[in-house]
Amino acid sequence: VALHRALDQQPRRELTTPDEATYECLTSLRKPDVQSFCQLLVPEARELASTSGRHVSVGDMCVHEPGPLSGLGHVLDAAARRVLPGHLLRRCRILSSVQLGESCLQRVAITACSGEENVFNWRLRAAPGGGAHAGASGTEGPCTSEHVRAAGGADAVMHGIAPPNPSHHLPTGGPGHHLLLGGPDHHPPSESLSHHVLLAVPSSRWLVERVSRDASCDGHGPRATKPHPRAAPEAIIAAQLAALRSGDVVGAAAYNMAGRNLNGPWEQNLSVFKALLRQPSHHLLLTHRCHELGACALPSPRTFLAEVWLRPQLSRAEALAGSLTGDGSCADVCGDGGLLFVWEVGMQGSGCWSVQAIRAVSAGA
Numbered sequence: 001v002a003l004h005r006a007l008d009q010q011p012r013r014e015l016t017t018p019d020e021a022t023y024e025c026l027t028s029l030r031k032p033d034v035q036s037f038c039q040l041l042v043p044e045a046r047e048l049a050s051t052s053g054r055h056v057s058v059g060d061m062c063v064h065e066p067g068p069l070s071g072l073g074h075v076l077d078a079a080a081r082r083v084l085p086g087h088l089l090r091r092c093r094i095l096s097s098v099q100l101g102e103s104c105l106q107r108v109a110i111t112a113c114s115g116e117e118n119v120f121n122w123r124l125r126a127a128p129g130g131g132a133h134a135g136a137s138g139t140e141g142p143c144t145s146e147h148v149r150a151a152g153g154a155d156a157v158m159h160g161i162a163p164p165n166p167s168h169h170l171p172t173g174g175p176g177h178h179l180l181l182g183g184p185d186h187h188p189p190s191e192s193l194s195h196h197v198l199l200a201v202p203s204s205r206w207l208v209e210r211v212s213r214d215a216s217c218d219g220h221g222p223r224a225t226k227p228h229p230r231a232a233p234e235a236i237i238a239a240q241l242a243a244l245r246s247g248d249v250v251g252a253a254a255y256n257m258a259g260r261n262l263n264g265p266w267e268q269n270l271s272v273f274k275a276l277l278r279q280p281s282h283h284l285l286l287t288h289r290c291h292e293l294g295a296c297a298l299p300s301p302r303t304f305l306a307e308v309w310l311r312p313q314l315s316r317a318e319a320l321a322g323s324l325t326g327d328g329s330c331a332d333v334c335g336d337g338g339l340l341f342v343w344e345v346g347m348q349g350s351g352c353w354s355v356q357a358i359r360a361v362s363a364g365a
Contacts (some may be wrong), residue, residue, distance in 0.1 A: 015040075015204035018097060018104040018124050025208055026092055026110070029084040032068050042125055042207045045075050056297035058305045059342040059361040063297040070298075078296035079118060079213035079234065082304065086113040095119065102126035104206065107214060114351045115229040119214040124206045215293070226254050227352035233304040233345035234293065236353050241308075244285050249274060257346065257354045281360040284310045284339050294340070302347040307361075311338040 015021045021040060028036040038049045050071035056063050065073075069081040076084065093109040106122040218238040227236060236255055243252035253273040276282055294307030344357040 013202060015202050015206065018099065018106060018206045019094060021124060021204045021206040021208070022094065022106060022108060022122055023092075024202065024204065026084075026087070026089060026108075029069070030087050030089050032085045034068065034072070037072075040204055040208055041075060042209050043128070045209065048074050056295060058295050058297050059307055059340060059359070061305075061342070063299050063305060065298050067298055067301065075208065075210060077212040078298055078304070078306075079232065080120060080211045082298055082301070083110055083112040083116060083118055083120075084211075087111060088113065114347065116232050116351075116353075117230045118232050119217065121210075121212050121214050123209040123211075125209050127203075127205050127207050225251060227348070227354045229351035231353060233353040234296075234306065236345060236355065237293070237306060237308060237343050238291070240355060241285075241288070241291050241310075244277075245288065247286070249277065249286075255355050257348075257356050276358065281339075282358070284312060285341075285358070288312060288338075303356075304345040304353070306343045306345070308341045308343055309338050310341060 015024055025037055025040050028034075028040070034049070034051065038046050041049065052071055053064055053066040054070045054073050056065055056073070065081075067081055068085055069076055073081065088111040091109075091111040095107040095109055097104060097106045102125060104124040106124070108120050108122055109117070110120055111117050213232070213234065215234060215238075218235050231239075240252050240255040243249075243255075250270065253270050256269055256273060277285055288310040290311050292309045292311070294309060296304065296306045298304060340361040342357075342359045342361055343355060344359075345353050346356045347353055
């Protein structure tokens with residue numbers, strides 16, 4: 001044991017490429033080893049890191065989030081904080097990497113321990129003074145043109161198809177434990193993590209700015225007709241709203257906690273859901289044109305809260321004007337007014353995320 005600890009404390013080689021920095025972060029976050037991960041953050045993000053929980057405003061509620069990564073909300077969005085602890089390291093894939101000068105954007109497919117599959121956008125920046133001379137392209141000097149390495153599309157990963165390039169699998173051996181001064185069980189009392197000194201944490205020429213879920217696949221392709229362990233709660237919300245927009249009330253009700261494919265009285269669940277839709281405050285669920293996710297929080301590892309803005313349909317003349325001048329965003333194809341709702345999504349014993357409640361909060365401007 002003493003020999004292994006001594007080996008762990010030996011300085012490891014420098015992380016010179018964005019891929020190596022991402023792999024090191026994934027290894028640390030799986031444990032989750034927050035202190036080691038913080039050493040790979042950009043300086044301004046490292047200063048804001050905290051070991052304490054955080055409070056998030058969702059709708060008209062102030063939610064306390066106690067998770068192990070809750071103090072990194074300025075770097076990790078709610079989906080990343082949910083998926084990364086305990087994720088399946090060997091199933092991670094770097095789908096693409098685009099380096100422009102001292103910035104790099106990667107799309108990384110990650111599978112949670114529950115089986116939930118997501119694609120995340122990783123934004124990295126060259127370390128101060130380190131330069132980007134050993135970037136994704138492996139060439140000397142800063143990269144001035146796009147370097148794209150495609151390892152399979154997001155659709156292939158989300159449907160269980162492995163990317164064609166096996167070299168993008170994470171190393172199976174992985175680095176050793178990252179030790180804090182004072183022993184492996186030492187936990188400093190301070191909330192700030194920026195001043196901790198770590199052993200066996202390699203230096204990196206690339207640092208992490210932001211990790212956020214890529215929602216571009218939601219609402220595209222065949223829509224799942226029921227909750228599934230591979231479906232994220234954000235995807236469940238999008239699928240339920242898509243069913244409501246198409247007038248499929250029965251299909252939308254299947255995503256509820258007592259849906260057709262889950263335990264519970266189906267007819268009673270359907271009746272309660274139809275009564276909810278008849279309420280004036282929820283009428284926009286059937287008539288909205290588009291939706292937009294706002295603040296999200298994790299009151300517990302098995303509960304997900306999300307603000308959802310629903311926008312009404314435009315008149316024909318407004319829709320035509322928007323199609324000619326807009327950029328395709330929600331604000332372009334929908335009206336400015338709308339309603340703010342809060343979706344509460346919970347994980348079932350089967351590992352499926354299902355809708356527990358939908359609550360109208362307020363009218364938009």
